[in-house]
Amino acid sequence: MRFRSLVVAFVVLATVATVVGLASSRPAQSPGPLSVTARPGLRPLPHRPLRRSQFVVVSFDGSGGSELFRYWRAVAERARAGFTFFVSGAYLVDWDHNDRYLPPRHSPGRSDLGFAPTAAYVDETMAQIAAAFGEGHEIGTHFNGHFCGPAAGNVGEWSAADWVDELVQFGSLMFTGHSLPFGPEEVVGTRTPCLEGNLDTLYPVLKQRGFRYDASQIALLGTWPRREHGLWSIPLLELPFVGHSFRVVSMDYNFLANQTGSTDEAERETYLTLKRAFRTTYRGNRSPLSIGYHFETWRDGAYNRALARFLMETCRLADVRCTTIRELVDWLDLRFPRREFYPH
Secondary structure (H helix, E strand, O other), X not given: OOOOOOXXXXXXOOXXXXXXXXXXXXXXXXXXXXXXXXXXOOOOOOOOOOOOOEEEXXXXXXXXXXXXXXXXXXXXXXXXXXXXXXXXXXXXXXXXXXXXOOOOOOOOXXXXXXXXXXXXXXXXHHHHHHHHHXXXXXXXXXXXXXXXXXXXXXXXXXXXXXXXXXXXXXXXXHHOOOOOOOOHHHOOEEOOHHHOOOHHHHHHHHHHOOOOEEOOOEEEOOOOOXXXXXXXXXXXXXXXXXXXXXXXXXXXXXXXXXXXXXXXXXXXXXXXXXHHHHHHHXXXXXXXXXXXXXXXXXXXXXXXXXXXXXXXXXXXXXXXXEOOHHHHHHXXXXXXXXXXXXXX
């Protein structure tokens, strides 16, 4: 049985009820040749059309612990890449102190992710967050308790007040009692649990609290980000799925949920899907390629190996920028300061 484009984050196997489709953009148009003034003794450079940078942005949901933080930091160093780590607040408090978390519409001390196994795990996570930030990676929020799916009280039913409460508690879990080389103002991006929630309710809250983007929507490959309620929406993408007759969301769990072959086959299909998606945008309109992963080792690490291989081969190509979502948003703000629709 095939499962089409399941959108689930971390351990909760929830199907997104509504996929937000975003309109495709037209191909990038060349701004024309550069004007070059010759000086004595110098030959003017040949006229070449300017090309936009090709952004590749990789993000991780539920970032916690030390093992996979170290792994992906090492991959980033070798590939010369920057990553966005969406941290779940539940991993910043251990089970012995889980009553610090008072989730909206749920009983105190409850989390669908559980909590950090020990206080030492929390300390390791905080040390890795500090190290990653110091290396130029971005820290975003994946909120806290990961309440998604159709159950009562989950994020699909949350009000603006509920989202504010969740964000305030994330800030407390992240910054109270911990020493970090950055403050709350550096956390400017979000991804919701299971990509769920009423974004028309959430986005005004995020804008009011100083956030700059959200990465919870889905669009077709080739789609540019757009502004909504004053925020940039940086979508994950539906990619032509190598070895299959349908598309797959650009997230490791979605590959996992749609593959039944061997581990080697899963790794190969994932790698080729990412590679061909990149080639399509790189040779086309150069819309950002957004890839979402989890701190997991599903299929004996097949998806991690596929992504690492893809990044090692891709990030040093001409005009390619493997960077954080925040840096992509900086670029979008500079080039499209008032545009509410997709660049093209």
